[in-house]
Amino acid sequence: MARVGMRLPERFDALDPAVIEDPYPTYERLRAQGPLCRMGPASFGVTRYADVAALVRDPRLGSEFPPLYHEMSAGDGPAAAFFQRIILYRDPPAHTRLRRLMSKAFSPGLVRGLREHIGDLVDELLDPAAERGWFDAVEELAFPLPVLVVCELMGIPRADRSEVRPHALNLSKAFAAMVPEADRADADASVLWLRDYLAELLAQRSKAPSRDLLSLLLAAREGDDRLTEEEIVDNAVFSFFAGFETTANLLASGCAALLEHPGELARLRADRGLLPTAVEEFLRYDAPIQGTARLVRSPVEVGDHTVRAGRVLVLLLGSANRDERQFGDPGRLDVGRDPNPHVSFGGGLHHCMGAALARVEGAVAFGRLLDRFGAIEPAGPALRRTNTTFRAYASVPVRVA
Incomplete structure (x- = not known):
């Protein structure tokens, strides 16, 4: 990977x-040393914003990895078999076809129409907090809200949601x-259970x-082309997961x-017009997804290094979003x-399809939280959920009045 005589990252x-x-x-130290760091076998992390922002759109990198x-x-x-079938890990032409058909279901109008309902759900979730004077932002807001929203999008009956939740987690x-x-x-086990469950639900919708989303995916077509049942089930399972994990981490x-x-809390309370930029800043400041892997299909230059075909580049979104070369006082x-041109939703062909929904849920949730409570303070230390891919919390205790 490195040129002759060069020190390895x-x-x-x-x-x-x-x-x-x-x-x-650690990201700051790695950025100072260079645009690349070593990770696993034949894999390298990309640390700086300019490189990450370019590489998420670079056709020389792919997302379709070999089964191994x-x-x-x-x-x-x-x-592992599930990953080989979902849109996240497919390249053109398969990705192009899947995204074109799936986009017919994930329409901007669908998201806009949910705003008021999302507000009602937030109010319902915050009712116990208003009575007690405290709540856990993870267990009582950040996790249940996007799960409720995606369940309603999918048409999952209320009676089934408590059973679906542990499999989603x-x-x-x-x-x-x-x-x-x-x-x-x-x-x-969760992949199998969710596939079986959504396949049964899909059979009912047919x-x-x-x-709901399953019905829209069934109806999506372009000419004679339409999604197969297996494509709908696998990508519905992925959409279900993607629809809550990123948003839950954004909210927490x-x-x-x-x-x-x-x-900054007082500033946001004084000017609700800052809600959209606040959501973007939360996404930048502590990116819900810290990195995304790409397979090098033909050699690429990163700084003074040439990365050969067959290697894996992990685009460190969390590091890019804190790069002092791009963001003042990051x-x-x-x-x-x-x-705030953060890269938390990726870019190019694989720009997150659920980005608009996550932004709406974030703006509505923080707006309703400020509307509901005049005082919002820590009620104890926040606890992280151990995960190397997602920046997630296990608990964020909040005192409210």
Whole structure:
């Protein structure tokens, strides 16, 4: 990878507990040393904003990995097979076709029509907090809100949602860069359960279509082309996961950030017009997804290094979003930061399809939280959820009045 005589980049250990707790000092050191760091075998992390922003759109990088890659990451069970079929890990022409058809279901109008309903859901979730004077922002808002929203989008009956929830949480284990052996059985079981459940729901919709996402995916067509049942089921499972994981982490991280920065909380309270920029800043400040992997299909230059075909580049979104070359005072939370060209939703062909929904949920949730309570303070230390791919919290205790 390196040219003759060049020193190899520093190694980045994403499993280091200190990195999991707070990766940003490590990212800063890595950026100072160069645009690349070493990660796993034949894989390198890209640390700087300019390189990451260019590479998320570079056609020389692909997202369709050979089966062995997924088997090394998640084992040789249903989770690895699932990854080989979903839109996230497909390249053109398969990706182009899937995205074109799926976009017919994920319309901007669908998202706009949910805004008021999302507000009602937030109010309902915050009712117990108003009575008690405290709540856990993860368990009582950040996680249940996007799960409720995506369940309603999918047409999952209310009676089934408590059963669906643990499988949705377990599915997140499958998306780790390297799934620990202890988590692989849970990940495989969740993939199988959710596929079976959504396949049954899809069979019901094929007989009696509704206005939910599954019905829209069934109806999506372009000429004679339409999604197969397996394509709908697999990508519905992925959409279900993607529809709550990123948003849940955005909401939890945003709450934690405001609690740590009471001045910015007061600023947002005084000017609700800052809600959209605040959501973008939460996404930048503590990116819900810290990195995304790409397969090098033909050689690419990163700084003074040439990365050969067949290598893996991990685009470190969390590091790029804190790059001092792009963002002034990047370690400071600024709810009015504008412009804010963060890369938390990726870019190019694989720009997150659920970005608009996440933004709406974030703006509505933080707006309703401020409307509901005149005082919002920490009620205890926030606790991280151990994960190398997602910046997630297990608990964010909040005192309200």
